[in-house]
Amino acid sequence: MNETAGQVILVDDEPAMRAATAQWLELDGYQVTSFDSAEQALRSLERAFDGVIISDVKMPRMDGLSFQQHVAALDAAIPVVLVTGHGDVTMAVEAMRNGAYDFIEKPFAPERLLDIVRRACDKRHLVLENRALRQQLAAGTGLERSLIGNAPAIRRLRQEITDIADTPASVLIEGATGTGKEVVARALHDLSRRRNANFVAVNCAAIPENVFESELFGHEAGAFTGAQKRRIGKLEHASGGTLFLDEVASMPMQMQVKVLRALQEREIVRLGANDPVAVDIRIVAASNENLIDAVQDGRFRSDLYYRLNVVSLRLPRLCERDGDLPLLFDYFAQEAGRIYERPVPALSPACIAALGAHAWPGNVRELKNIAERYVLSSLPPHERLPHMLGLLPGSSGMFDATSGRSLAELTHDFERRILEASLRKHQGNIQAVMDELGLPRRTLNQKMANHGLERRQFVS
Ligand SMILES: Nc1ncnc2c1ncn2[C@@H]1O[C@H](COP(=O)(O)OP(=O)(O)OP(=O)(O)O)[C@@H](O)[C@H]1O
Ligand SMILES: [Mg+2]
Incomplete structure (x- = not known):
């Protein structure tokens, strides 16, 4: 597909000029379609045209300026380069103000024309690429909008989520930090018939050990010093819905027994109470280490492990998702642009390269932060990413390779x-x-x- 340097539509009423210009362009690898009138060119022009238009200004009937306006009405981002006669510079500048890409004065050196065409082609290509990315996003279903990505592993994951969301099976989600474990947990809930009940997230690493039990199981008034009122625990709160046990490897050992029992018996007893309360919970657990390692180290009970790991889902690191970087970056940048009401400069090829060269130890979360900073930065657009990524730890895999x-x-x-x-x-x-x-x-x-x-x- 990419054997040509690009496509050019050439419009000139003068046969000799047309032939000479076409020849220069073709020698440089462009695929040229020539027309002797603007009307004809317009008839065959499509909005998705992936190339550049070069048009003479002085032509009978429709001239180059009004041609450019017609092209802009179809798609203002199709670059039109105007070829002007000697002394028409003022007019040409005015045309650029009205949206023409550039102009070139006759007679001109072929190199100068080729240089303009090359730049215009690159720009057009980027515009179309960004547009395609955005369309892909807009066309998606709910899951395609919340769990974005085209990498095979992500497509497979979306399929698995759709398949298992509405089953009662416990799900264990494993993946490094920032890879989207919580996004997946929520999606499982949102796509299940439990969606109208609560999604309750419990970060097992953040709850102090001494209040763990009352957080999870709740307590009656007076159950312990400081327990003034009855409190409903997370498990009861999640009944009918989904309990998300985040960073589950950090759950204290003695809690693991109690949680396992509650899950098996489908009931809990609040601290200080006598009677059990029935609970109907779907469990989704997440871990950023391999939970089986924690089992082997004796930090995690194997019976609980098998109870949680009925279905397991693995989230790939961002650097393993070929081609998803620009897609995700564009998504987060557009989102930040909307929130902060800032323009979002298109990604240049150098920026895309900078994204690819970074190792992303913080995965999608890191990418999201960088995209936000990209939009808020006051540097010229092409300097932003190299500047932001150049000095970050991990810019070529440092944290990846810490082990x-x-x-x-x-x-x-x-x-x-x-x-x-x-x-x-x-x-x-x-x-x-x-x-x-x-x-x-x-x-x-x-x-x-x-x-x-x-x-x-x-x-x-
Ligand atoms: N595929 C994705 N599409 C869109 N947004 C995503 C995707 N993956 C992650 N995110 C976003 O990236 C951020 C981090 O995701 P999330 O909190 O789910 O990661 P995590 O795996 O739970 O990380 P941690 O282990 O650090 O808790 C969130 O803002 C989330 O919305
Ligand atoms: Mg998380």
């Missing part, structure tokens, strides 16, 4: 990344790096030598 590495190794690695990023940013300008990092020259030299970094690697 088995000592703090000294990680710190050493981090230092090298910071030095590299700063050297790259200042293109090897040592004084600028010294200023930015607050380092004396000798220390900087030593550190660079330490890391095998040389100034000339960064001079462009």
Whole structure:
């Protein structure tokens, strides 16, 4: 598909000029469709045209300016380059103000035209790409809108969620931090017949051990010092709905027995009460470590593990979801743009590359934060991402690879990344790096030598 450099529609009433221009473009790899009138060109033009229009200005009947207006009415983002006669510069500038992409004055050097066309083609391509991404998002079902992504693993996950949502089966969701475990848990609830009852999230890592039991099971007034009123616990509150046990590996051991019993017997006893209360709960649990490891370490009861892990779902890390980065980024950036009422600059190819080069140790949550900062940043759009990502820890997998590495190794690695990023940013300008990092020259030299970094690697 990409054998051509791009498509060009060429409109000129003068045959010789048309032929010569077409030839230059074709030699440079463009696929050219020529017309001798604007009317004809308009008839075959489609809104989805993925290319550039070059049009002469002076033509009988419809001239280039009114042609450009007609094109803009179809799609204002189709780039139109006007070819003007000598002395028409004022008019051409006016045309650009009205939305023309650029103009070129006759006679012109072919290189100049090719240069304009190349830039216009790139721009058009990006516009269409962003538009397609947005359409994909808009077309989705509820789940496609809440659990976004086209990576095979995410599509499969959406299918699994749809299949199991309305069953009573317990679900264990495993995945690294920020990969969307809570999104999945909510989706399971929202797509089940329990959706009108409560979705109750319990973060097992955040509840102090001494209040765990009363949080989960509730208590009667006077059950213990400070228990002035009866309190309904999370399990009872979730009855008829879904209980989400987040970071379940952190549940204290003695609570694990009690929770297991409640699940098996489908009833709970409030602290200080005698009579059990029936509960009907669907359990969804999440863990950012492999729960089976916790079982093997003796930190998690295997009977509870098997009770929770009837169906297991795994969330891939963001860096394993090929192609989803621009999609998710665009989604979060548009969302931030709406919330903060800021324009959202289109993603340039360099920005997309910067996204791909980052390791995303914080996964989707990190991407969402970065997209928000991208929209709020006051830097020129093309500098924002490289700047934000260049100096973040983990910009090429640092936190991914923490396992088995000592703090000294990680710190050493981090230092090298910071030095590299700063050297790259200042293109090897040592004084600028010294200023930015607050380092004396000798220390900087030593550190660079330490890391095998040389100034000339960064001079462009
Ligand atoms: N596929 C996705 N589509 C849209 N938004 C997502 C997706 N995955 C995650 N998010 C968003 O990213 C953020 C983090 O997701 P979530 O809280 O579900 O992660 P988590 O796996 O529970 O993380 P943690 O282990 O740190 O609690 C949330 O704002 C969530 O809405
Ligand atoms: Mg979570």
